[in-house]
Amino acid sequence: MEAFFVWFQWLYDETGVNLTYFYDSFDRGRMIGGFFTTIWLSVVCLFFSTIIGIVGAWLQGSRLVWTRRIVQGYIQFFRNTPPLVQMYFFFFALGNLLPRVKNEFGFMEPMLGNFTWAAISLSFFAGAFNVEIFRSGIEAVPESTREAAEALGYNRLQSYMYVVLPLAFRVCLPALNNNLVNLVKTTTLAYAIAVPELLYVSNQIWSDSVNVPEMMVTLLILYVALVGLLVWAMHRWERAIRVPGYGI
Amino acid sequence: MSGTDLPVLLPAAQRLTERARREREVGGPIPRLQARHGVWLAVILIFSAGAAGAQAGAEQESVLSIMLKWTPLLLKGFVFNLAISFLAMVGGTIVGALLGIWQISLLPPVRAGSWLVTQFFRNAPWLVLLFFCMFLLPFQVEVFGLVIPLPDWIKATFGLALPVMANVSEIVRGAIQSIPSGQWESSESLAFNRRQTLWQIIMPQCIKRMLPPWMNLYAILTMATVLASVVGVSEVMTLTGQVLSAEGGRTDLLVPFYSYILLWFFIYCYPIARWTVHLERHFAVKT
């Protein structure tokens, strides 16, 4: 293993290709930390944005005008403003409004840290798109299928949970898939509020070691792999829940 | 898969037409909600917050007047954002549409090649693509001794057009594949060739399905133009950072300034979103 790391030192000396995270244990630690932060942030946001999408689409079908309006307002706000600015907004503006708590060093610090805010703002951002995606899926479920559920005595929530949503899910999976891919890529924005994810640590490494191109290539490879994994898993899933006789 | 849509549950087509008919009976589109009121409320809140901040530091210049002072500069930056988003969308859409059609080509190599290109550019982070454009494209090109400069914002346009292209490609492919196969068969049995079928039968039916994801993509792209700072474009976010720094890092400026920028984006993008809904409905009535 050590020899492996030393080889990259040699590579740098000989060719100028500087992959510090192989031979420098500090950079390696940062890089691994960044990698897992990205994964963790992605997973958290994938989960919550999907929940937001499902609940939002359900609320959008509500009979109460104001519920629908609030959901629409939410969607329009988050879709039409840059997520980077949203993140600032959550962290600096809302973060300031929350009560502070004493931390282990005896300082008053904000109740929610930057990771939490990044997760919240990215979930809301992707969630806004998810609501629309689920809505389109729900609209594609034939009225007659919903009626059949009603005729069997399902109430509104039951027919949504057991019939409409499972079908809508299959219809909108490709679109959802796409949005989730975007979400994973968008987690890079968390670097703006100092969440130590991949872009953030890469940025630190390239400012320390002047190896911007190498780090960019690294980022490219890592993200294409990560997203590729997600796409692959989603496709597997898509196939697994595919309904015979439907879709193309 | 795609931004795009939907391997549609077959009966949906019928049902949607039903709704369109109902809308026609009512004598026009049944209006969806108006997010505007809520938003204006938010705007007023933001401004009052700014004003309050201004009163706190009495001897300092008021937040509002600082914002006004810098507005012309920031607007110049915002113009870059809009120009980049517009050009990248046009370029990306044209190339992406071709790529999407190639994805359903009957020739396996064409199909595989365009699939690969699409997947690669779709999965790579935008920032990294932008950086490579900055890095790989020269700052000027010489054609027959003529030096054509490639300013940063052109590079940024190029860098952003790549992911747009990949996304459009997926949108087009998804939409084409969501058209029931009966449409292909009946065109075939009427002796349409593949090109005629595609352009006269399939594509017109795809428009409605493609519009929402396409406009979503434009929204995402517009928001992503702020990344152009990486290639050195003085777009609005970069300038905002520089302005805040020029004001000496006053902590009461950060939120008002970013809210201000937020508002600009909203004012630009929201009407487009409304217009999409309108267009979608327009196409829905006809099908």
Next chain:
Amino acid sequence: MTATQAWTTDQPIVRIADVYKAFGAVDVLNGVSLNVMKGEVICIIGPSGSGKSTLLRCINALVPINKGSIQVEGQEVHDPKLDKLELRKKVGMVFQQYNLFPHKTAVQNVMMAPITVLKQDKTEVEARAYALLKKVRLEGKEHSYPGELSGGQQQRVAIARSLAMNPDVMLFDEVTAALDPETVKEVLVTIRELAEEGMTCLLVTHEMGFAREVADHMYFTDRGVIVEQGPPKEFFANPKDPRTQEFLGQIL
């Protein structure tokens, strides 16, 4: 809630009195009255758009009515205070397009409602579901998805799904459309068996041969009113109303 207040089996189980229904400006039902006794099988025929499906949907409270009264087991269906879920447990409906849940297998389709809606025990429901599928001659197809079944098979799953709720009344909306003669026959046999077991059935159909075979009583609707009725023999042999005569005359 399970209100059988004043109702006894010697009264009509479904009592429809002077029902009017309009969709916007379109008058669909213009004063329909009919009574169905427990265990009876009635058939409603009539040209397209004459309001047959709408009538069935009104009985099930899927659409509200404008005027008149519909009672099932003595209980007013369009009473705003009525718990619709209770009604639907008593009245089953089979749709022309089957409307099976495409993401569930045949047996799951049958089991879902009793478990979710009636909160019945899963193993018990499962046993009943298999029995029902056997009854509609679908042994071996229990684990097929609707997309893998032929139209006639889907139709029979839909019937089993409704029966699993143990309704007192079944509404069938054009259950034989687009089926081949053999499958029509199978569905016919199934419905007959149900009737023999005392199930009350209301059918809408375009298949005259089928109606003749299965019905205890025929109704002919046109433009939202019942134009003619009677036992099938007489109805087909000597239609009295000119509209009925014309309609029956078209049949090949």
Next chain:
Amino acid sequence: MTATQAWTTDQPIVRIADVYKAFGAVDVLNGVSLNVMKGEVICIIGPSGSGKSTLLRCINALVPINKGSIQVEGQEVHDPKLDKLELRKKVGMVFQQYNLFPHKTAVQNVMMAPITVLKQDKTEVEARAYALLKKVRLEGKEHSYPGELSGGQQQRVAIARSLAMNPDVMLFDEVTAALDPETVKEVLVTIRELAEEGMTCLLVTHEMGFAREVADHMYFTDRGVIVEQGPPKEFFANPKDPRTQEFLGQIL
């Protein structure tokens, strides 16, 4: 390409000889042979899944065959060198699901193919399209979109659309399924008129009454082979094959 090489009108216009077709492991056609003369109307009946639709689609070269020969006007359909577009100009097809182009009005649906494919003059095609729609009794519906037409009306637009190409042979796949008796009658009349004008028609149907009325010759298919054939009178009155007898016996 308009090859009428050796074909003369005294030979069968459609000549199907010993055709085999399998989808993967599923054998669908197992040696089908039949001949249709110019101006003849033939009906193919048979249980669901017996390969009727597949046979029609083979004639139109929508699906390739595994073995055997299909000739239209003396020309081999499954000759790889054949220009399929030329074949399809000669053979029209009407699908069970209509497959109209939902983004075009009725008259546009009819006009599209002649203009795009045959490059015919627009005004001339337009006049013909209106005439065709009149012929299928759709006056006044010319500018309706498919979504605004009833099933029977859509079906007739689909017929007009195929006729606009002036084919020599028409294939109808279950065109009357899910239509009410009155509309079935109208479609029947339309097809009869076509036959009288000398059009060759191949129909697949589940409506025995309809088949009896319209066909010059009946074919009964089961499990991918033609089990029985004959003129309709004899076919319905004295079926010889036990399978046919059973099938016809089911009819109500």
Next chain:
Amino acid sequence: LADSIDDIKARGTLIVGVKADYKPYGFRDPSGAIIGIEPELAQDVADKLGVKLEMVPVVSSNRMQFLEQGKVDLMIATMTDRPDRRKVVQIVDPNYYSSGTNVMSQKAAGLKKWEDLKGKPVCGIQGAFYNKKTQEEFGAKIVAFKGTAEVYTALKQGSCVGFVYDDSALIAQLQDTAQWGDYEMGLPTIDDAPWGLAVRLGEAKFAKLMSDMIVGWHKSGRILELETKNGVANTPFAKAMHEKYKNM
């Protein structure tokens, strides 16, 4: 290979990469022009060459690429002179400026020595080279943001205990007692690191010219003058260099 001085003269403009977000070294005025200490130095160079000056705003992640690509002729962009950077661009000797590193924190925190930072969240600026050191040697948890405005806001809201930054900039900030009365710069300044002005590798003639110019600036006290003009206390480095060169 043509010499870039000839190119610049032929072109009639000198293109210099400067910072635009680092008051007072390089920042915008409301008209959009970039002003500050470094732009003035750049103007001196242009005057010396007798050409017009064009300034390109750079950030740490792209400044070296811009120079390598030929997009800028010269870089005066607060870049710390480090050996690995010398491999990529040619840093001109002598150094034109220098700054030390210090931490601004609440007086109540009572930070006295660098080791006190251990385990605590400390704000920083993305791309600063001392982030790594503070993290690696003193065990602080660096929370780095894009710009100073973000950092000051985060500091105020308690997201970190201090701000590690160039001491000269911190001194200037602390003068605003209305906002920062409760804060101090309690640690000893470390790492007096020199800043380097850079040209492309192999530009011997241009490098020589720039070297002479830097000596000239030190000799004439131009740097000290610019510091005073921009409200920065004269730094020990500038004073020392002036002493060293003034009599040569």
